[in-house]
Amino acid sequence: MILLDGKKLANELKQEIKQKVDAIIADGGKAPHLAAILVGNDGGSLTYVGHKVKACEQVGFKSTLLHFEDTSISEEFLLNEVSKLNGNKDIDGFIVQLPLPKHINADKVLLSIDPQKDVDGFHPVNVGKMTLGLPSYVSATPYGITKILERYGIETSGKHCVVVGRSNIVGRPISILMSGQSATGNATVTVCHSKTKNLKEMTLQADIIIAALGKPEFLTADMIKEGAVVIDVGTTRVTDTTTKSGWRLKGDVKYDEVAPKCHAITPVPGGVGPMTVVSLLLNTLKATNNEL
Amino acid sequence: MILLDGKKLANELKQEIKQKVDAIIADGGKAPHLAAILVGNDGGSLTYVGHKVKACEQVGFKSTLLHFEDTSISEEFLLNEVSKLNGNKDIDGFIVQLPLPKHINADKVLLSIDPQKDVDGFHPVNVGKMTLGLPSYVSATPYGITKILERYGIETSGKHCVVVGRSNIVGRPISILMSGQSATGNATVTVCHSKTKNLKEMTLQADIIIAALGKPEFLTADMIKEGAVVIDVGTTRVTDTTTKSGWRLKGDVKYDEVAPKCHAITPVPGGVGPMTVVSLLLNTLKATNNEL
Numbered sequence: 001m002i003l004l005d006g007k008k009l010a011n012e013l014k015q016e017i018k019q020k021v022d023a024i025i026a027d028g029g030k031a032p033h034l035a036a037i038l039v040g041n042d043g044g045s046l047t048y049v050g051h052k053v054k055a056c057e058q059v060g061f062k063s064t065l066l067h068f069e070d071t072s073i074s075e076e077f078l079l080n081e082v083s084k085l086n087g088n089k090d091i092d093g094f095i096v097q098l099p100l101p102k103h104i105n106a107d108k109v110l111l112s113i114d115p116q117k118d119v120d121g122f123h124p125v126n127v128g129k130m131t132l133g134l135p136s137y138v139s140a141t142p143y144g145i146t147k148i149l150e151r152y153g154i155e156t157s158g159k160h161c162v163v164v165g166r167s168n169i170v171g172r173p174i175s176i177l178m179s180g181q182s183a184t185g186n187a188t189v190t191v192c193h194s195k196t197k198n199l200k201e202m203t204l205q206a207d208i209i210i211a212a213l214g215k216p217e218f219l220t221a222d223m224i225k226e227g228a229v230v231i232d233v234g235t236t237r238v239t240d241t242t243t244k245s246g247w248r249l250k251g252d253v254k255y256d257e258v259a260p261k262c263h264a265i266t267p268v269p270g271g272v273g274p275m276t277v278v279s280l281l282l283n284t285l286k287a288t289n290n291e292l
Numbered sequence: 293m294i295l296l297d298g299k300k301l302a303n304e305l306k307q308e309i310k311q312k313v314d315a316i317i318a319d320g321g322k323a324p325h326l327a328a329i330l331v332g333n334d335g336g337s338l339t340y341v342g343h344k345v346k347a348c349e350q351v352g353f354k355s356t357l358l359h360f361e362d363t364s365i366s367e368e369f370l371l372n373e374v375s376k377l378n379g380n381k382d383i384d385g386f387i388v389q390l391p392l393p394k395h396i397n398a399d400k401v402l403l404s405i406d407p408q409k410d411v412d413g414f415h416p417v418n419v420g421k422m423t424l425g426l427p428s429y430v431s432a433t434p435y436g437i438t439k440i441l442e443r444y445g446i447e448t449s450g451k452h453c454v455v456v457g458r459s460n461i462v463g464r465p466i467s468i469l470m471s472g473q474s475a476t477g478n479a480t481v482t483v484c485h486s487k488t489k490n491l492k493e494m495t496l497q498a499d500i501i502i503a504a505l506g507k508p509e510f511l512t513a514d515m516i517k518e519g520a521v522v523i524d525v526g527t528t529r530v531t532d533t534t535t536k537s538g539w540r541l542k543g544d545v546k547y548d549e550v551a552p553k554c555h556a557i558t559p560v561p562g563g564v565g566p567m568t569v570v571s572l573l574l575n576t577l578k579a580t581n582n583e584l
Contacts, residue, residue, distance in 0.1 A: 107426070124420030124424060158489045188490075191481050
């Protein structure tokens with residue numbers, strides 16, 4: 001069984017990115033510059049943005065955090081901040097950390113981001129280009145999954161890939177990418193979701209399963225065939241009194257019983273999760289190099 | 293066996309559209325106005341645009357055809373024509389008939405269309421919004437298919453839908469729509485294509501098959517299960533010396549042997565085909581009403 005070690009791969013990719021940044025600077029260029037807008041003090045959001053800022057430092061990127069602690073800021077104010085970042089030539093790419101306060105229309109804010117700087121890949125133009133198979137910023141989680149498949153040399157062409165979940169941030173885009181024409185695509189892809197009636201019948205046929213439904217330990221050994229590749233996107237915090245924090249992360253896959261049947265599997269934590277921040281860095285590097 | 297009569301349905305929908313147009317005009321409003329840009333004299337394109345203009349007349353729309361017979365017009369010239377249509381307040385929606393001459397970048401032209409007027413639904417913004425489940429212009433063929441399913445009351449929720457083909461104009465969008473959260477969605481969807489190894493194994497599982505691969509009579513009776521719903525998107529011209537034109541249209545489905553096994557099936561011609569022009573009219577009506 002191959003452990004698809006996202007943590008290790010993320011570190012390798014960060015080193016590669018750092019080398020590219022060093023080369024840019026040695027050539028007299030400027031360091032890639034990623035900005036993030038954060039509104040409020042949501043614990044999860046603070047942690048995620050903190051990871052992103054730290055990752056920027058690790059690879060030699062410049063980072064700017066616009067943290068508006070006051071959640072009562074107006075939509076107009078936020079749109080104006082986005083507009084300033086759109087026009088700021090020193091900033092290559094930026095993200096607006098979600099969720100936003102309820103009185104602010106998140107779709108409207110995302111639509112106002114210059115697609116060329118939308119390194120989160122959430123703007124409909126980027127989603128549309130991805131859907132059409134055109135060069136685009138692909139959002140962090142699906143991009144991270146394709147990187148794992150690529151670097152571990154997992155064959156996808158002609159394989160049956162079953163995606164469990166149809167969310168806009170994971171299930172939908174990864175199902176499109178896996179069936180698209182690319183080195184980590186060309187799979188026959190089935191999208192399953194809450195309305196699927198015969199889920200086990202589907203997962204048992206899968207050469208590759210991507211579990212992204214957000215139900216801890218949902219996928220059990222009896223649901224997969226021998227030799228499958230399993231990508232576990234789930235990251236649910238479950239209570240665990242033995243840990244310092246009082247919780248730990250659980251994936252959507254019952255790892256202990258599923259892993260022995262697999263050809264390859266991502267653990268949780270340390271699988272897809274660490275790849276997401278790297279995806280953001282890779283997109284920012286593309287923005288710096290005007291690749292899109 | 294239910295014949296999914298697209299020709300009949302298209303006529304019904306045109307009557308409904310005409311009633312809405314009459315009501316708009318009775319209220320003192322203006323008739324919806326669709327424009328089309330056509331470059332050159334490609335036989336197929338002339339026919340398609342002709343159908344569209346005729347359909348506009350039938351439902352009381354105003355139509356404008358910008359026909360540039362000279363295929364040597366520059367990309368800049370065409371972009372300027374698009375820009376003029378974008379700014380023309382009398383025109384609610386417009387299309388650029390494809391294919392364009394090779395020296396003109398079609399992607400660039402499509403990107404220059406104001407997404408609010410993009411009634412063909414080809415602009416990445418509209419494709420992205422559709423992918424994200426947001427209101428959008430859906431392109432003609434997938435939109436027409438959903439209308440057939442809706443009007444004939446075909447249950448899709450929880451059904452296994454196998455889409456054969458992953459083109460940007462049919463397979464990809466219809467696979468997204470069928471698995472999305474809508475009245476004609478919520479199906480478990482499998483996308484098959486040229487790299488699929490076990491196609492028959494897949495189609496035999498399908499409650500609904502959407503054949504959009506462009507190979508005449510590809511889908512045979514041994515490939516479908518009893519009681520399936522079959523949507524045939526294929527329209528290939530095959531030589532037929534018994535017809536006046538010397539050819540006739542063939543679908544992707546071997547109709548004579550498949551139809552008796554089906555719960556419902558679209559014929560070719562007279563199935564999905566006639567619905568595409570109606571989809572364009574429905575999108576134009578949405579544009580007129582500023583629904584998006």
